[in-house]
C-alpha cells in the first residue's frame with residue numbers, strides 16, 4: 095500500500111507521509127473518522143486547506159482526517175436581523191467571501207483572498223486589513239472528542255483573541271479537542287462594507303479610515319493588495335508557496351516598544367497598555383530583507399527563502415523540505431532576538447517540528 099504524502103495538501107508543499115489518510119466529505123464522515131481513530135487510540139491530525147500547517151518531513155504517524163465538507167444553508171434573511179448563514183467546515187473561505195459580496199451580505203469582504211476552509215477560520219480567529227472573523231461569527235458547532243458529543247459554542251464562549259480562540263488553545267500538535275463541523279455567521283444585509291479600519295486599505299480605496307465603501311470595491315482592493323504581497327495563492331508564483339505570515343506580530347509591554355528605534359511601527363494592543371509591533375519590520379531591520387535565503391550558499395541552500403514580496407512569509411522555492419523552511423525560520427528568529435531582544439512566535443501550527 096502506498097502512503098499519502100501530506101505535501102500535496104499543504105500550501106507550503108512540504109510534509110511527509112500520513113499513517114492513514116481519510117478525506118471526510120460530510121459531517122457524518124468527519125464524526126465517524128474522528129471517533130474511529132479515537133476509539134483505536136490513534137494519534138489524530140486534522141487538516142483542511144493546509145494553509146496554516148508546517149508538517150515534518152517524517153510526516154504524521156497516526157490518522158490524518160482531511161475536512162472536505164462543502165456547502166452552506168441560509169437560515170434567515172431579513173433587512174432587520176441580516177443573514178444567518180451556516181457553513182460546512184470544509185467550504186472554501188474565499189468562495190464564501192465572494193458569494194457574500196455578490197449577494198450583498200456585508201462584513202467579511204476585507205477577509206477576501208485568505209486561503210483555506212471556513213471551519214479553520216475560528217481556530218486562529220483569522221484576520222486581515224483590520225477585520226477578523228470574531229466580528230461576524232455567531233456560533234460554531236463542533237465535535238467534542240473528550241465528551242464524544244456535539245458541542246456548540248456561542249461567540250463569547252469562543253474566547254477570541256489576536257490569532258487565538260479556545261479552539262486553538264485546546265489543540266495539541268494539530269489534534270484539536272473540538273473538531274469544527276459548521277460555522278454560523280450573522281451578516282448585515284447591504285452593499286456597503288464594514289467600516290474600513292486599516293490605513294493602507296482606506297488609502298487605496300480613497301476613503302477616510304473608519305468610513306465605509308462598496309463591499310465589491312473593498313474585496314477587489316484587498317485582493318489586489320494581497321496579491322502584490324504574495325498573499326493570494328497562485329500556482330505560477332513561488333512567493334505564494336507558504337503558510338502566509340510565518341510569525342505573529344509580537345505584543346509587548348510599552349517600555350519594550352519605546353526602546354525600539356523611532357521608525358518602528360507600534361499599535362495599541364487593546365489590553366493593559368500593551369503594544370503590538372510589526373514582525374515584518376523587525377525582520378527587515380534585523381537584516382533579513384525580502385528574498386533572504388535565496389542565495390545557493392544560504393542556510394537552506396536556496397530551497398526556502400523569505401518571500402521576494404514580503405519579509406513575513408517563508409516560501410518553498412520548488413524543492414524545499416520542511417527542514418529547509420525551519421532552517422530559515424530559526425535564522426530569522428535568532429537574528430531578531432539578537433538585534434532587538436524580542437522573541438518571535440510562529441503563526442502556523444508545527445506538526446512534529448520545533449523551532
Ligand SMILES: Cc1cc2nc3c(=O)[nH]c(=O)nc-3n(C[C@H](O)[C@H](O)[C@H](O)COP(=O)(O)OP(=O)(O)OC[C@H]3O[C@@H](n4cnc5c(N)ncnc54)[C@H](O)[C@@H]3O)c2cc1C
Pocket residue numbers: 105139140141142143144145146147161183208209210211212213214215217218219220221222265268269270272273274275324325326327334336337338339443
Ligand atoms: C498565502 C497565505 C496567506 C494567508 N493570509 C492569512 C491572513 O491574512 N490572515 C490569517 O489569519 N491567516 C492567513 N493565512 C493562514 C491560513 O490561511 C488561515 O489560518 C486559514 O484559516 C487556515 O485554513 P486551512 O483550512 O488551510 O487550515 P489548515 O492549515 O488545514 O489547519 C490549520 C489548523 O486548524 C485546524 N483545523 C482545520 N480545520 C479544522 C476543523 N474543521 N476543526 C478543527 N480544527 C481544524 C488544524 O488542525 C490546524 O491546527 C494565510 C496563509 C497563506 C498560505
